[in-house]
Amino acid sequence: MFIIKNLTVFVDGEEKLADINLSVDPGELYILMGPNGSGKSTLGFSLIGKPGYLITKGRISLDGRNLTRLSVCLRARAGLLLGWQNPVTVPGVNFANFLRLAYNRKFASRSDGHDTGPLEFYQLLREKAEILAIPESFLQRSVNDQLSGGEKKRTGMLQALVLEPKYAIFDEPDTGADMDNAKLIAKGINLLRQHGTGIILITHSPAFLSGLHPDKVSLLKNGRIVATGKEKLAQEIGAFGYAAF
Amino acid sequence: MNHPKSPIPVEYKLGFHDDISYRRCLGKGISQEAVKKVSAVKGEDPWMRRFRLKAWEKFLVKPLPTWGGDLSGINFAAINYYLSSTEKKVFAWQDLPPKIKRTYEKIGVPRAERKVLAGVEAQYDSESIYGSIKKQWEAKGIIFTDTDTALKKYPRFFKKYFGRLVPPEDNKFAALNSAFWSGGSFVYVPKGVTVELPLSAYFRINARNLGQFERTLIIADEGSSVHYVEGCSAPIYHSDALHAAVVEIFVKKGASVQYTTIQNWSGDVYNLVTKRARVEEGGSMSWVDVNIGSKITMKYPSCLLVGRGARGEMLSLAIAGRGQHQDTGAKMIHLAPETASSIISKSVSLEGGRATYRGLIKIPSGGRRARAKMKCESLLLDEFSQADTYPVMQIAEKEVNAGHEATVSQIEDEQLCYLQSRGLSREEAESLIISGFAEPIIKRLPMEYALELNRLIQLEIQKGVS
Numbered sequence: 265m266f267i268i269k270n271l272t273v274f275v276d277g278e279e280k281l282a283d284i285n286l287s288v289d290p291g292e293l294y295i296l297m298g299p300n301g302s303g304k305s306t307l308g309f310s311l312i313g314k315p316g317y318l319i320t321k322g323r324i325s326l327d328g329r330n331l332t333r334l335s336v337c338l339r340a341r342a343g344l345l346l347g348w349q350n351p352v353t354v355p356g357v358n359f360a361n362f363l364r365l366a367y368n369r370k371f372a373s374r375s376d377g378h379d380t381g382p383l384e385f386y387q388l389l390r391e392k393a394e395i396l397a398i399p400e401s402f403l404q405r406s407v408n409d410q411l412s413g414g415e416k417k418r419t420g421m422l423q424a425l426v427l428e429p430k431y432a433i434f435d436e437p438d439t440g441a442d443m444d445n446a447k448l449i450a451k452g453i454n455l456l457r458q459h460g461t462g463i464i465l466i467t468h469s470p471a472f473l474s475g476l477h478p479d480k481v482s483l484l485k486n487g488r489i490v491a492t493g494k495e496k497l498a499q500e501i502g503a504f505g506y507a508a509f
Numbered sequence: 510m511n512h513p514k515s516p517i518p519v520e521y522k523l524g525f526h527d528d529i530s531y532r533r534c535l536g537k538g539i540s541q542e543a544v545k546k547v548s549a550v551k552g553e554d555p556w557m558r559r560f561r562l563k564a565w566e567k568f569l570v571k572p573l574p575t576w577g578g579d580l581s582g583i584n585f586a587a588i589n590y591y592l593s594s595t596e597k598k599v600f601a602w603q604d605l606p607p608k609i610k611r612t613y614e615k616i617g618v619p620r621a622e623r624k625v626l627a628g629v630e631a632q633y634d635s636e637s638i639y640g641s642i643k644k645q646w647e648a649k650g651i652i653f654t655d656t657d658t659a660l661k662k663y664p665r666f667f668k669k670y671f672g673r674l675v676p677p678e679d680n681k682f683a684a685l686n687s688a689f690w691s692g693g694s695f696v697y698v699p700k701g702v703t704v705e706l707p708l709s710a711y712f713r714i715n716a717r718n719l720g721q722f723e724r725t726l727i728i729a730d731e732g733s734s735v736h737y738v739e740g741c742s743a744p745i746y747h748s749d750a751l752h753a754a755v756v757e758i759f760v761k762k763g764a765s766v767q768y769t770t771i772q773n774w775s776g777d778v779y780n781l782v783t784k785r786a787r788v789e790e791g792g793s794m795s796w797v798d799v800n801i802g803s804k805i806t807m808k809y810p811s812c813l814l815v816g817r818g819a820r821g822e823m824l825s826l827a828i829a830g831r832g833q834h835q836d837t838g839a840k841m842i843h844l845a846p847e848t849a850s851s852i853i854s855k856s857v858s859l860e861g862g863r864a865t866y867r868g869l870i871k872i873p874s875g876g877r878r879a880r881a882k883m884k885c886e887s888l889l890l891d892e893f894s895q896a897d898t899y900p901v902m903q904i905a906e907k908e909v910n911a912g913h914e915a916t917v918s919q920i921e922d923e924q925l926c927y928l929q930s931r932g933l934s935r936e937e938a939e940s941l942i943i944s945g946f947a948e949p950i951i952k953r954l955p956m957e958y959a960l961e962l963n964r965l966i967q968l969e970i971q972k973g974v975s
Contacts (some may be wrong), residue, residue, distance in 0.1 A: 356945030357941050363931075402546065
């Protein structure tokens with residue numbers, strides 16, 4: 265289980281999150297909604313340990329392991345993945361090569377410690393890319409370079425399918441994606457869940473949630489969770505707006 | 510084989526030297542006598558001897574450059590101006606003395622030759638000791654040999670081209686090279702012939718305090734095409750060595766030449782090189798210049814675009830680490846209409862290293878409708894390091910299209926965090942970002958060299974962050 269307990273976070277000396285409590289089981293889908301500036305992205309960055317996001321109180325644990333003081337890299341290797349709202353472009357760094365390196369780091373201890381070679385990995389990557397209708401040419405581009413908003417989100421989802429995180433946070437994966445892209449991303453989320461990945465999904469769109477069957481929904485406002493419920497809560501938020509809560 | 514002790518953990522893998530006895534040694538010291546001795550050893554024609562002696566006079570009167578790297582530490586009297594280890598050049602690796610053969614195997618030259626090259630020239634200290642060109646290329650009339658041999662066998666080329674593009678009076682080190690030159694490559698590609706695989710030269714300094722003065726002359730005849738790749742390395746002695754080469758390239762009408770350098774001298778070497786190409790109508794010249802090693806490098810390859818529609822290109826990458834100053838750049842001189850040039854210069858400075866870029870684009874009247882662009886990007890990895898850029902544009906023509914941009918940046922925290930959030934260590938993320946930064950240059954290298962270069966960059970970075 266992925267557990268966030270009493271989490272308080274400061275950014276630039278200001279309290280941005282206060283006393284956050286939530287937990288996600290393997291295969292569960294946890295929806296986090298909230299108006300702009302309520303601290304949703306801050307939570308995502310705090311969970312992966314991004315520098316500048318100072319945890320002053322509370323604890324993050326993944327299947328019993330305390331992540332609170334671990335580096336970004338070690339949290340990722342422990343099985344946590346953030347799908348960034350604004351994926352970062354890394355010019356000149358080949359997507360397939362980068363992902364193979366990440367894959368080998370993540371799974372180094374899984375087999376006999378040998379790296380998966382470029383050909384074998386490329387085969388695996390191509391199969392997963394097909395699921396998300398990602399053209400092969402994208403795999404040879406630089407990381408997040410020369411891609412539209414929706415394409416970036418799709419290749420971000422591809423990273424998750426390849427790295428098979430135990431728990432993932434997707435920060436507005438539908439934003440910037442057209443209807444077809446959004447469908448493919450939802451498909452990725454469902455696949456990950458089937459595989460046992462517990463997911464925190466940050467979104468504004470109740471429409472995106474139809475067909476995803478979330479287990480829990482929480483509403484974040486001013487850095488605090490102000491309401492928690494089932495799928496119905498998302499529909500109410502959709503109908504009445506954030507201001508009603 | 511000795512592995513010299515170093516005060517800092519140096520990852521330079523080619524810093525070993527061979528204990529061998531030299532057959533011919535001039536001894537240290539610089540004088541007119543020394544110039545005469547080199548000429549005598551070569552048994553060359555009187556005109557070349559006169560050329561050397563005139564160049565010697567130029568060397569005496571030319572001042573050391575006061576701009577660029579600090580050259581005041583060069584002690585010309587402590588340099589050995591000629592050293593030869595083997596009696597004669599061989600044409601099969603197994604005919605080399607075993608110690609020397611092992612050195613080239615460590616560097617990986619014979620392997621690269623088997624896999625990706627059309628021919629190889631290997632220079633060890635002052636003389637070329639190994640040479641070979643695959644038969645299929647020789648049959649097409651391509652000449653690829655060391656410059657001393659070429660001077661004897663093909664004097665007509667030398668009377669016409671040698672020293673015409675880089676005359677001895679060009680600068681102090683061109684004069685020094687012209688007086689003491691030994692070795693280097695000679696390439697002639699006949700009309701219309703394309704050499705599909707690269708020709709390669711490898712320059713190794715082995716002796717302490719050596720001065721290596723190779724001289725390369727490339728003539729690509731009309732409509733021909735060739736890629737020449739050079740590499741180099743030297744032992745670590747903590748005692749200065751000097752490498753002052755001259756390279757002259759003649760690109761005839763419609764011909765194209767790529768000249769790739771992967772400079773990986775040890776931190777003992779002053780690397781002061783003059784490289785120039787003359788490009789005729791419709792021809793194209795590409796310099797791909799990678800500088801990783803040396804103590805101080807000063808090198809500004811140039812293109813004289815003398816024919817209509819001639820193109821010049823420079824892609825350079827400099828990595829300046831501890832104790833290094835990479836002062837590099839390019840010159841593009843547009844002497845004919847509709848000529849085009851492009852300079853892309855990238856540098857990475859770390860651990861107190863300094864990278865300087867100097868670029869000149871010159872379009873005098875006559876260069877109508879010329880196009881030129883210059884782009885310079887510097888990456889600083891820490892606050893102790895330095896990057897300077899000095900772009901100059903001299904444009905007398907009105908109807909031209911010329912521009913330049915320069916940026917100095919650091920590795921972005923967002924990029925680092927993004928890559929680390931996929932499980933890469935900070936070190937891995939940094940070296941990936943730097944390889945990505947260098948990628949536009951790396952992708953122009955033959956595969957084997959690209960892999961090697963990525964490995965070298967990773968070593969440099971690991972050295973820097975550890």
